[in-house]
Amino acid sequence: MISLQNLTIKQFHQGLLRKEFSAFESVQAFFDYIEEKDTKISAYLHLTKDLALSQANKVDVDLAEGKDLGILAGVPLAIKDNILVEGEPATAASKILANYRAAYDATAIKKLKEGDAIFLGKTNLDEFAMGSSTENSAFKITKNPYDLERVPGGSSGGSAAAVAADMAVAALGSDTGGSIRQPAGFCGVVGLKPTYGAVSRYGLIAMASSLDQIGTIAKTVEDAAILFEAIKGKDELDSTSTDYGGVMINHHTELNLEDIRKLKIGLPKEYFIEGLDKQTGSAIDEAVKLLKSLKIDFREISLPHTKYALSCYYIIMPAEVSANLARFDGIRYSRMQTHAEGGQRNSASSRRRSALEEIYFRQRGEGFGDEVKRRIILGTFVLSSGYYDAYYSKAQKVRRLIKEDFDKAFKEVDVILTPVSPTTAFKIGEKVDDPLAMYLSDIFTITVNLAGLPAVSIPAKKCKINEGETPVGFQLIGKPFREADILGIGRYYENLINK
Amino acid sequence: MRNSINKKTLEYLAELSRIELELEVPTPEGGRGPDRRIGEKLLKDLQKILEYFDELKEVDTENIEPLAGGTIGKNVFRKDEAENQKPKIKSQKLKEQFPEEENGFLKVPPVFG
Secondary structure (H helix, E strand, O other), X not given: OOOOOOOOHHHHHHHHHOOOOOHHXXXXXXXXXXXXXXXXXXXXXXXXXXXXXXXXXXXXHHHHOOOOOOOOXXXXXXXXXXXXXXXXXXXXXXXXXXXXXXXXXXXXXXXXXXXXXEEEEEEOOOHHHOOOOOXXXXXXXXXXXXXXXXXXXXXXXXXXXXXXXXOOOEEEEEEOOOOOHHHHHHHOOEEEEXXXXXXXXXXXXXXXXXXXXXXXXXXXXXXXXXXXHHHEOOEXXXXXXXXXXXXOHHHHHOOOHHHHHHOEEEEEHHHOOOOOOHHHHHHHHHHHHHHHOOOOEEEEEOOXXXXXXXHHHHHHHHHHHHHHHHHOOOOOOXXXXXXXXXXXXXXXXXXXXXXXXXXXXXXHHHHOOHHHHHHHHHHHHHHOOOXXXXXXXXXXXHHHXXXXXXXXXXXXXXXXXXXXXXXOOOEOOOOOOOHHHHHHOOOXXXXXXXXXXXXXXXXXXXXXXXXXXXXXXXXXXXXXXXXXXXXXXXXXXXXXXXX | OOOOOOHHHHHHHHHHOOOOOOOEEEOOOOOXXXXXXXXXXXXXXXXXXXXXXXXXXXXXXXXXXXXOOOXXXXXXXXXXXXXXXXXXXXXHHHHHOOOOEEOOEEOOOOOOO
């Protein structure tokens, strides 16, 4: 019988080839387990059972016919519910998309289907990926598997919790300001945000297009790399996507220790601040010590504009949000039931609204949650006449300074190590009414998106569920398209803590 | 304060964003009426956030070019031709999401009046 606990992609693949279990049996075992476990965790919004079982059947037939199976064949995955899977719901955890079903596959999904991976279901998130705790979902609150009173992080909280609780072998998420890395850190799993352009965003419900990136969440660095390898590459349906320049990740994750020792790691002093909580700080110190034991060269560096990244991000991102979410008009992507269908109202300027406008106002008014409204209105403000220069244009200039900080640092070092977030998982409800406090939990991750860099969140130590510990992650930031460096170091680190 | 939002600006921004802020909720009298608390909380939150942004004023951005993002830094072109098959989205599937359809046309309420 298949054991779901700590099951990795490679172990799954070997088990399948040795006929220890069939793909069909494994999918059934996962659904049985999810039905029991997810009543407590609430990681999934919808299970895609029919799809999963038919995908599994195909894998079993292929295996019986002696066809070669790829590394992802039959591997049960969880998909964040802002990524389109044809024929399945894609709500982005918003009421306004409650009745929407995807008309096509995202490119990342298409590639995974070509590799015969299996989709168990769609996972919970902060509405339209806006949030850091998954509490902003219109449908349910996901719990941290390590402590049910705490948040799993966000916005890919459902995907991170599903992987951490063995309810999927690995998962896809999306990361605009830390939405893969922060929940991975809170849930003790690995989260990879690839370089901007490394993975096609076609079929990802857009939030902030100059920052959004699809990435992977897995139990090991190797699994995160395998999944990344499967989804990366240029796609003519996303003009920002680009080819990988021939650098193969598999080759590089198998870097030997000699190669790893040639890499220099920078510790930016601006990331080791007073606001960092003690547990996080000491876990990061331990991680650095362990890496030093591999004889990797460390040095202190400075990223002087780090302090301004939060303001910069919370101007640029809402500006893009206000444009991207204009498409949700209650017309094109299904319509939800609204409460009042009464007469027409006058607008704020006492102008009488048309019947069509009335639909827009009601659908968007009732369909969007508070955080989404806050960001659309803030974005509209920073782009509006008279404020554009003071906010939006200023933020774009600061964005360049932040990127130049990294450019300079990467002349000295190959990889930068930082905490993932200032604290470990916080309590449900603790920050939900204070947007600024919530925004501050992204402070160490947003710079990476502003600069378009790859970064991975790696558990600093092994934590066991139900032993009262909450996980701490550290972040490795790489040069553009050098996922190989951060994943390579990550793998050696993982070997050290698994000893 | 110049760079901040007052109630009137908020109403105007909501108007531009096509968002109804005063949603109808049950009233103590048993009817339904607009809920003004949403707008009040939103206004306070936005003022606090904008105050935080003031720190950007201390950054010297003289002669710095704005950065819009991206990693490739060059234009991407494709042939200007009809893509009948790519992406292979059946128009029917897209139309199915639409609330109303008549003779293959998508139906919306009157735009004027």
